[in-house]
Amino acid sequence: MVITQKKRSAFTLLELIFAIIIISVTVLALPTVLLSTAASQEQTLKDEGIMLTSTKVAQVLTFPWDQQSSPDTGSLMSTSQVLSTDGDGDFNRSGITSFRVGHFPEKLRRRLSPLVSERNASAIGGTNNIGAFDGTSVQVGTAGSDRGYKKQYQLNTSVQYISDTAIYNPATGSIINFDYNTTVLAGTTSNIKMVTVSTQEKNNAGEWVNIIQMTSFSSNIGEAEFFMRRY
Numbered sequence: 001m002v003i004t005q006k007k008r009s010a011f012t013l014l015e016l017i018f019a020i021i022i023i024s025v026t027v028l029a030l031p032t033v034l035l036s037t038a039a040s041q042e043q044t045l046k047d048e049g050i051m052l053t054s055t056k057v058a059q060v061l062t063f064p065w066d067q068q069s070s071p072d073t074g075s076l077m078s079t080s081q082v083l084s085t086d087g088d089g090d091f092n093r094s095g096i097t098s099f100r101v102g103h104f105p106e107k108l109r110r111r112l113s114p115l116v117s118e119r120n121a122s123a124i125g126g127t128n129n130i131g132a133f134d135g136t137s138v139q140v141g142t143a144g145s146d147r148g149y150k151k152q153y154q155l156n157t158s159v160q161y162i163s164d165t166a167i168y169n170p171a172t173g174s175i176i177n178f179d180y181n182t183t184v185l186a187g188t189t190s191n192i193k194m195v196t197v198s199t200q201e202k203n204n205a206g207e208w209v210n211i212i213q214m215t216s217f218s219s220n221i222g223e224a225e226f227f228m229r230r231y
Helices: 013-061
Strands: 136-140 153-161 192-202 208-219
Touching (some): 013 153
Antiparallel strands (some): 136 153
16 A cells, blocks of 8 residues: 655745744834824824914905905995004105005005095904904814814904004105014004914814914005906
């Protein structure tokens, strides 16, 4: 009787050593991969918050500087003008003209509202202007939202008048030196509005936590008049 033995395949010692080395390297690299992934996800969340905040600031700045900026002509084509404020006197109109220091006294140039129908800057608030956003709050990424945000965010907006102090000597015709600072002016108007958007995210405990704040500024400079419009 002939007995036949079957050969079985198996790892050689060298192959086994290589397999152990590869598994060891993989296991050692795993914490680094996990940390890198976590850091990437954290950066993505930060970028999302930054994008939301900057978008909100940009949205606010697209609105008119003040609800009195454009004359009430009953037309949507009116051009915004520079308003009179309680701020630094160096920015007031020159004499009885519709211009102030820095303006070109020519047609179609930036100018103040006419002296005969002078318009003053309004208190923060009102409608259809930058100040109307003061104290507003909006949430995005709420439960059931289809916007794809990874977390829930709340954007809080504040708008305030700040100091517009300048140094100018009309006797010598010196250049205006603007003293920039963010001193908030309560109960008065100036030529600068400060827009601040503070963004919060909801943590796992359901609490709102501040993550980012952005600030921008808008000035009372009006706009040049249109020579012609066609539609």
